[in-house]
Amino acid sequence: MPIVRAHPVAPAPGSRVTRLALLNRFTDAEAIAIDLASIGATVEAATVRRYLDKIEAATFIDLAAADTRAGVQSLEAQGLLAAGRAAEILDAPVQPHEVPH
Helix, strand or coil: CCCCCCCCCCCCCCCEECHHHHHHCCCHHHHHHHHHHCCCCCHHHHHHHHHHHHHHHCCCEECCCHHHHHHHHHHHHCCCCCCCHHHHHHHCCCCHHHCCC
């Protein structure tokens, strides 16, 4: 579940958020479910860990990037987010406090 692209791509206007801003878009219950899903020696757990590692390593998150969208949508498809939550997380307007400086 890629978060940022390996090559520079100009983000869509108003689509950049900090890593913390992305994580804050998840409810506590969702974040806990994601954390619990990352535990274990299964491919599914490793996939979630990889997703979280990429968030941690990113300079910023581009909510409009295809790979960012696919990652969050994958969490919904795995049942870690309720139906419709991926769109809410990805499509909510970026607030001033979420913008990287």
